[in-house]
Amino acid sequence: MTDLEEAIALVRADVARLHSELVRYGLVVWTGGNVSGRVPGADLFVIKPSGVSYDDLAPENMILCDLDGTVVPGSPGSDRSPSSDTAAHAYVYRNMPEVGGVVHTHSTYAVAWAARGEEIPCVITGMADEFGGPIPVGPFAIIGDDSIGRGIVETLSGHRSRAVLMQNHGPFTIGVSAKDAVKAAVMCEDAARSVHIAREAGPLIPIPQDKIDALYNRYQNVYGQSSDDRRDDAEDAR
């Protein structure tokens, strides 16, 4: 096995396994969500096949694509179609070289904010830690061209948040690895739910911007078992 083959095998295993986290945290129903991961050191990424049950996902039926979203001919799983969101994932990998993983779900509370086109305000410290401010809304865009990918990239470039709520659609999240993007999807739904429920019962207390900054900087730099947990995650995927 070459180094590249080994790298691909690791990402296939990781991407297949990480879909079970979407199920565990209730972010998806039926086949409606997808995880992808970039192959380190290559212009390739691995993504879920389209319309296949989460129970049936395995490393060997994950699909290997180039950065245009074209399935690599002859690779394992290449007899199937990749996720119908593949073009959006590919656009992100082409345009955000720092991104190692992308996740899309229709998780309930994040979809609710998206259906109103309303960003999630940063009123809980867990959001400040994870997203460093509000979770923004991206444009209305439908499948068929580059518009979803472009909307994700334009909204998240230069933004602290690793999550975007695509209007009337649902959340896309990015990360330094597939695992990091899955974590962002889990925390995005958690924030969407907590802030929704909080606001149902009365006005929310804002967190001063300098406190948000302090929380975000600490969490990104010192949390976890090394000086950069998210870089660790990226290591895991290698």
Next chain:
Amino acid sequence: MTDLEEAIALVRADVARLHSELVRYGLVVWTGGNVSGRVPGADLFVIKPSGVSYDDLAPENMILCDLDGTVVPGSPGSDRSPSSDTAAHAYVYRNMPEVGGVVHTHSTYAVAWAARGEEIPCVITGMADEFGGPIPVGPFAIIGDDSIGRGIVETLSGHRSRAVLMQNHGPFTIGVSAKDAVKAAVMCEDAARSVHIAREAGPLIPIPQDKIDALYNRYQNVYGQSSDDRRDDAEDAR
């Protein structure tokens, strides 16, 4: 085993197994929901027995009925009563020959819209994909004659939606196969929940009709592992 016996055996297995999806997605409590599937090539369908725990469902205790909803004498399971909703299922099979499966649940959020007699507006792309527009409300009707079945057929005939919210009662869904109808039940509750929660917090952004049409047409024609995933599902049931 004749071809017909084999076809019946496959539908029995499918219908018994699919009830576990209702449990998995939290659409039912106790014994309150039912799945049926048409036997391809015969004027027969298979349905759940009445008042039996989901833990105890098995292919051999599913009940075989003709299209009048009469239990086929001497068939396995015929010593039990079929679901009390059997007449409604039978009416649908008699009057909608393209239907291969029917599902009924009392799933929480769908029931909530039904108790207000309010259709679910199509404000999220996942609904446009799956239902091609709003999920309609059917008439108030109670068990005892054909009125439930007639209400389902009149509401769904010529409608894109595979789900109807029977007023004060709950959702019925149809599909080209039992699995497709179960998928519709899962996606109906998901839509009912997401749109309910979205609207609790403010006005929703409508999706333009031409975008709804584009999403629906794409999803029905190109999503999944073949040109018609739903026809595939029907194949599965054969």
Next chain:
Amino acid sequence: MTDLEEAIALVRADVARLHSELVRYGLVVWTGGNVSGRVPGADLFVIKPSGVSYDDLAPENMILCDLDGTVVPGSPGSDRSPSSDTAAHAYVYRNMPEVGGVVHTHSTYAVAWAARGEEIPCVITGMADEFGGPIPVGPFAIIGDDSIGRGIVETLSGHRSRAVLMQNHGPFTIGVSAKDAVKAAVMCEDAARSVHIAREAGPLIPIPQDKIDALYNRYQNVYGQSSDDRRDDAEDAR
């Protein structure tokens, strides 16, 4: 083993096992709920021990009490204290001879109606089937004398509903058997949740009284695998 010993052993097994249904349907947290069952043909009932984890319940640690709620000395489990709600259960068995099982939970939505002292209106057919009308509220009463038991009996005597929402406290349900009372607890929470969520979004459509009557009469008489499913359940407990 005498007939009485055998009857006690069956009720012990039934009551221990039925607590897992409270867990399965999310009606209880920690140790906060209890099921009891009358021993057929004797002035005895079996109830959960106090403050014991649901994971540790077994037939032999269930507690046998007389109809005053006194633990039967020397019986298995009699070294432990019975549920702190034992006096309320005992009061019901003393005063409602037709009752074969009693259940108490703090299930979320039922507690919410109880904290407002508001009965649950019968606006969904599933409630009409199961409860034959609204689920009533009982008086505010606290542990220490007969007041909880008396409140349950006074509210439910002559009422179709097998569930009562004790004000500021939570639901108590009764049935012809322990299983039937557990079913009532499950359906009570389901009704409490569905009607709460329905009403959040607008006015509810009432069901005409004659339709409620028709649904209730049908369900009590013809639903299930015999002419009286609930009597069947009572048989199961024997």
Next chain:
Amino acid sequence: MTDLEEAIALVRADVARLHSELVRYGLVVWTGGNVSGRVPGADLFVIKPSGVSYDDLAPENMILCDLDGTVVPGSPGSDRSPSSDTAAHAYVYRNMPEVGGVVHTHSTYAVAWAARGEEIPCVITGMADEFGGPIPVGPFAIIGDDSIGRGIVETLSGHRSRAVLMQNHGPFTIGVSAKDAVKAAVMCEDAARSVHIAREAGPLIPIPQDKIDALYNRYQNVYGQSSDDRRDDAEDAR
């Protein structure tokens, strides 16, 4: 094994195991919550490592700290960082000698009250039993100095409640043992959810103070399998 080593081993096992209760009751997502337990008879406590999945927690990777929150050098797990909330736990142990366990979560409904800075009113008997009145709010404080620990101690000292909602952050709970603090975390979220949902639909009926007092006194003194269940729990941890 010395007595101290044995005591530490028991607390390690208890703290590792108790995290699974946070998962079971849905109080945590990803790695966002932590349990600690004091080592009886020593100025030491055991806490979760930082940023480690709940699936991977085991007695040997729990971390032993002194009451300043410093990891005991050379002890099992000391190659890892302790929970980023360790300073807050340590502050509580230093200043509240009666406390044997501390828990922190971001459970949804408790966070919602915290984001509004609103205490949870005591309108259900289960809260009166467990907390003896409202669940109070603590000050806004962020990680980096003693302010979280100080806020917990100042709010809970002399208060019946074992739970405090730290503003914009989430609940911290204390107990005579780690298990007792976990129970408080479970019951705090249950109360936060039930009262939130109750109040969505209309005004709540208050419980008279003398009834709250009576419920609290009974529950603290006679509930469970001994005259003091919570002291029992502390025994369990020894």
